[in-house]
Amino acid sequence: MPAGLIALALGGFGIGLTEFVIAGLLPEVAADFHVDEATAGWLISGYALAVVVGALGLTAAATRIPRKAALLGLMVLFVVGNLLSAIAPDYGVMLAGRILAALCHGAFFGIGSVVAAGLVAPEKQARAIAVMFTGLTAANVLGVPFGTLLGQAFGWRSTFWAITVIGVVAMIGVALLVPRDAADRPAAGLRGELSAFRSGQVWFSLIATVLGFGGMFGAFTYIAYTLTGVSGFPSSAVPWLLILFGLGLFAGNWVGGRLADRSIDGTLLWLLGALAVVLVGFALVAGIPVGAVIALVLMGAFGFATVPALQLRVLSYASHAPTLASGGNIAAFNLGNALGAWLGGLTIAAGLGYTSPLWVGAAMTVGALIVVAIAAAASRRRPSPAESADRANSEASLPFS
Numbered sequence: 001m002p003a004g005l006i007a008l009a010l011g012g013f014g015i016g017l018t019e020f021v022i023a024g025l026l027p028e029v030a031a032d033f034h035v036d037e038a039t040a041g042w043l044i045s046g047y048a049l050a051v052v053v054g055a056l057g058l059t060a061a062a063t064r065i066p067r068k069a070a071l072l073g074l075m076v077l078f079v080v081g082n083l084l085s086a087i088a089p090d091y092g093v094m095l096a097g098r099i100l101a102a103l104c105h106g107a108f109f110g111i112g113s114v115v116a117a118g119l120v121a122p123e124k125q126a127r128a129i130a131v132m133f134t135g136l137t138a139a140n141v142l143g144v145p146f147g148t149l150l151g152q153a154f155g156w157r158s159t160f161w162a163i164t165v166i167g168v169v170a171m172i173g174v175a176l177l178v179p180r181d182a183a184d185r186p187a188a189g190l191r192g193e194l195s196a197f198r199s200g201q202v203w204f205s206l207i208a209t210v211l212g213f214g215g216m217f218g219a220f221t222y223i224a225y226t227l228t229g230v231s232g233f234p235s236s237a238v239p240w241l242l243i244l245f246g247l248g249l250f251a252g253n254w255v256g257g258r259l260a261d262r263s264i265d266g267t268l269l270w271l272l273g274a275l276a277v278v279l280v281g282f283a284l285v286a287g288i289p290v291g292a293v294i295a296l297v298l299m300g301a302f303g304f305a306t307v308p309a310l311q312l313r314v315l316s317y318a319s320h321a322p323t324l325a326s327g328g329n330i331a332a333f334n335l336g337n338a339l340g341a342w343l344g345g346l347t348i349a350a351g352l353g354y355t356s357p358l359w360v361g362a363a364m365t366v367g368a369l370i371v372v373a374i375a376a377a378a379s380r381r382r383p384s385p386a387e388s389a390d391r392a393n394s395e396a397s398l399p400f401s
Contacts, residue, residue, distance in 0.1 A: 002119040005131045007173030008112050011075060012135025013143060014166040015108060018082060018101050019047060020139060021147040021163075025156040032156070033091040046095055047102040048338060052331045055106020059327030062107065067115050068180050074104040074111070075171035079164055086160035097160075106334065109133075110327030113311050115178065123261055125315075130257025130308040137253050137304060141246035145239060201317040202325055204375035208368045209310045209332040210339060212272055215364030216303030218340020218357055219279055220245075223296070225354045231292040241296060248300025256305030260312055265376040267309045272369040275302040279362035283355045307333075340364060 022029070022043055030040035062070040081101030088094035109132070116132045117125040151159040227233045227241055259267040278298045285291030311329055318325035343364075344357030 002128075002177075002179075004119050004174075004178035005116055005128055007170060007177040008071075008116055008132040009135035009138075010166070010173055011071075011078075011108060011112070011170040012132055013139050014135075014163055014170050015078065015101075015105050016136035016139030017143040017147055017163055017166070018078070019051075019105065021143065021151070021159055022047075022098075025148060025151045025159060028151065028156045029094070033094065035091050039091070043095060043098050047098050047105075048334055050099045050102035051105045051334045054103035055110055055327045055331035055334070056324075058103055058107040059110050059324050062111065063324060066180070067111055068174070068178055070111050071108065071115065071174050071178070072171060074108045075167060075174060077101070077104040078108070079167040079171065082160050082164045082167060086157050086164055106330040107327055109136075110324075110330045113315065113326045113330075117312075117315060119179075126260035126264075126308045126312045127257040129311050130253050130260075133253055133304075133307055133311075134250070137246065137249040141243060141250055145243060148239075199317050201375060201379060202314060204371055204378070205310065205313045205317065206329060206332045208268070208272075208313075208371045208375070209329055210336040210368075211364045211371065212268075212275070212306050212310065212336070212368030213303070213333050214336025214338075214340035215279065215361040215368065216275060216299060216340075217337040218342075218344040218364065219282070219299065219361035220303075221337075221341040222344055222348060222354060222357045225348075226286055226358070227292065227296075229354045230286040231289050232287075233289065233292075241293065244293065245296050245300040248297040249304040252301035252303065252305035253307060255301075257308040259305070260309035264309050264313050264316065265372060265379065268306060268313070268372045269369065269376065271302055271306045271309070272365055272372060275299070275306070276362050276365040276369060278302055279358050279365060283358035283362070286355050286358070336364075 026040050026043065029043065030036065033040075058074070062073075065073070078101050081097045081099070081104070084097030084100060085094055086097075088097055112132050113129050116128040120128040147159045147162070150162060151157075223242075223245075224235075224238050227238055228235055233241065256267065256271065259271075278295060282292070282295035282299060285295060310333075311326065314325050314329040340357075340361060343360045347356035347360055348354065350356075
């Protein structure tokens with residue numbers, strides 16, 4: 001495994017920790033700044049909106065910058081944002097720090113996916129992307145529980161000081177371990193990068209990401225209510241159940257990367273179908289504690305197993321100008337998160353119960369499955385430029401798949 005992948009994964013770990021750990025510390029932060037729960041919630045929702053802006057805006061701005069330099073610049077932004085959060089004298093500065101850190105999120109994973117794919121042989125590129133996203137899954141499994149415990153024991157600021165240190169270490173790792181030759185390819189420029197969006201297959205991929213990942217995340221957003229209000233678990237058990245969910249994410253990401261290296265569309269069709277079945281099954285057995293735990297783990301596993309394939313599919317159809325398309329897909333992940341959460345909230349508000357987001361998630365996942373099936377059929381009729389080039393060279397693998 002190239003050492004540069006470890007540096008990218010560490011950066012992903014820090015970014016994932018920044019995104020998710022605030023949920024466990026929100027009461028302490030709100031009390032410290034004397035704001036109500038709704039106002040404190042903007043530290044989460046504001047972050048998510050800034051991720052979408054950064055995934056498109058900063059990635060577009062970085063199209064003419066060498067990718068390694070862009071990654072280092074993004075890590076500087078990440079460190080400054082979390083440092084601001086750690087020393088924030090008031091709520092406004094805290095929110096500004098969160099937004100600064102969030103702006104680097106989408107661009108880092110977007111550019112980092114391209115760099116990770118360039119560090120390995122073509123037949124291992126999905127696994128390389130999965131390694132980078134391992135940092136994000138590890139943040140859920142290990143970082144969030146320990147970050148919450150650290151903040152509760154020594155004050156919430158201590159968690160952001162720790163994340164700042166992680167960011168500095170990751171930045172040094174990228175500087176020392178990511179080889180410039182593998183990371184820096186001839187720049188396509190903004191116009192060249194935008195040309196990737198002329199491909200119908202790129203749009204198919206983005207829509208599949210919104211629906212597929214949004215289906216899983218929409219169900220997950222209200223999972224605490226499902227586990228306590230339907231499954232009957234005490235609220236004290238929810239953090240431990242979420243660790244099990246995180247283990248499912250970790251395992252799914254690892255397996256999904258290996259499967260996607262064999263067949264992107266085949267992997268997506270199988271995983272999205274399985275995820276839809278799991279979500280329906282979860283809704284049906286949510287009232288049975290053991291069944292709910294099994295379904296929770298499977299939801300995480302199948303949901304996150306789609307991530308390497310979804311990211312790699314965009315890259316394979318934008319191989320001539322992958323950076324902005326990759327960042328766009330990261331934005332699509334977060335747009336799906338917001339859409340799934342919104343739709344799930346509507347069903348709960350309509351009085352359909354705490355299992356209703358699971359049904360919404362299943363419906364969105366089926367939508368993603370249909371989109372991928374249509375895209376796969378169209379791809380067989382008209383292969384991507386990367387596929388055509390490889391066939392001409394009598395090679396079996398894509399430049400990015």
